[in-house]
Amino acid sequence: MASKQTVPRKVLIIGGGFAGLECARKLANNDSFAVTLLDRTNHHLFQPLLYQVATASLAAPDIARSIRQILSDAKNVTVLMDEVTGISPVEKTVTGKSGEVFRFDYLVLAAGAKTGFFGNDQWEKNSMGLKSLADAQGIRRKILSNLERAELTKDYAERERLMTIAIVGGGPTGVELAGACADLIHRSLKSNFRRIDTSKLRVILIENSPKILEHYDPEQSDYAKTRLGHLGVEVRNETRVMDVQKGKLLLNDGSTLEAEAIVWAAGIAANPLTKDLGVETDRSGRVTPNLDLSIPGHPDIFVAGDLTNMRDRNDSFVPGVAPAATQMGNHIAMLLKEEVRLEATRFADRKHQLRPLFKYTDKGMMAIIGKNAAVMKVGNITMNGFFAWIAWLLIHILFLIGFRNKLSVLLGWAYSYIHNNPEARIIVNPPQTP
Ligand SMILES: Cc1cc2nc3c(=O)[nH]c(=O)nc-3n(C[C@H](O)[C@H](O)[C@H](O)COP(=O)(O)OP(=O)(O)OC[C@H]3O[C@@H](n4cnc5c(N)ncnc54)[C@H](O)[C@@H]3O)c2cc1C
Known part of the structure; x- marks a missing residue:
């Protein structure tokens, strides 16, 4: 002291x-x-669960907490927004x-x-990132509003575009988001619409490299791809995005992919x-x-x-x-x-010469692939499937800050798990239709 x-x-x-x-x-x-x-902002954000806000499983306050509140007992710390x-x-x-x-x-x-858009910052206006609560709420609003618009339109091509979600980037964020979108649409919302057939909704995951989840073992990447396939996600490897335009992606094979919701999770x-x-x-x-x-x-x-x-x-x-x-x-x-x-x-x-040098302790990595499945890699140990999913749940709950958040997330997950029925589905401020 x-x-x-x-x-x-x-x-x-x-x-x-x-x-x-x-x-x-x-x-x-x-x-x-x-x-x-x-x-x-006034809050600390638990980014690893952002995709659950984007897919209506959790509400924003579940994964964020006021910084001022977290540090309220730290008398020598002043928090300013x-x-x-x-x-x-x-x-x-x-x-x-x-x-x-x-x-x-x-x-x-x-x-x-x-x-990051690899120097193509103009792509930002035609796609959605997933870094903040506002981003996650924007994706959720877009996906849910697109389904409402698809239910109304009589134009077949427009309906198809509204019912396509393209996710660029097959890293953990893209994979988790794709799996959760597929779960939301093919499991949770399937009985909610009368005019559209939600089984026709396409979730397409686009990845430049030959494998998704590149930093995992090859068999884990293959497992993730197969698992996403079972959930109804189309995984397109070795596919490069050449341009992002409003409602469409231009791909390296010369084709165009029409998708009203484009999420950029590539960099x-x-x-x-x-x-x-x-x-x-x-x-x-x-x-x-x-x-x-x-x-x-x-x-x-x-x-x-x-x-x-x-x-x-x-x-x-x-x-x-x-x-x-x-x-x-x-x-x-x-x-x-x-x-x-x-x-x-x-x-x-x-004092400067005697400073300790930073050592990183690798705690391993994990990614969830829809309900009931995850991949996990800790050192040389790998685990895929249900038990990896359970480990993922427990670890994410453990690291969420605040008792209220942990409890409400746990209860929310338990409810959605049993009923296949995520609750955070209200559209506030729907995007203006063109
Ligand atoms: C969708 C998603 C999923 C992820 N999943 C995982 C996962 O499963 N496991 C994992 O370990 N990691 C995951 N990550 C990565 C992890 O969240 C980051 O590595 C981590 O948040 C980095 O912490 P940080 O303190 O560097 O930055 P951040 O947590 O991003 O915090 C930066 C803070 O700086 C503030 N700030 C920014 N600019 C300014 C400014 N100009 N003035 C004042 N304040 C500013 C921001 O508001 C923010 O609060 C994920 C990330 C994302 C986006």
């Missing part, structure tokens, strides 16, 4: 996601630090959209990533704030920090989470997943506490 004479260091954290929140929690009630956490618009590493200031200028002794940039790009750091970034805008997570040339500025691209001290690649972000947030907090301790010792002038 700080002695009475010590002025607390100003730690500014940008982003209340997995990395930023963990850092704030680990510095909580330590009087060596005055922490300010800035986020453009402000969107950061600029960072000056030299002046050690950050500017918010509110106009306020925040000074820092230490900066932790943990502002995450956004949907991410780092938050553009990384540009302000004045260091080199990769093609997706991600920063490669030093092994202590500070950025080159600025020992007091740290980066964490999805906006990094790095290998750890054992040369293991650090993936863009929630456990990696959490571990980075934790590492920075531990490092700062150690640094303050060293300042009061004879090692003070070597």
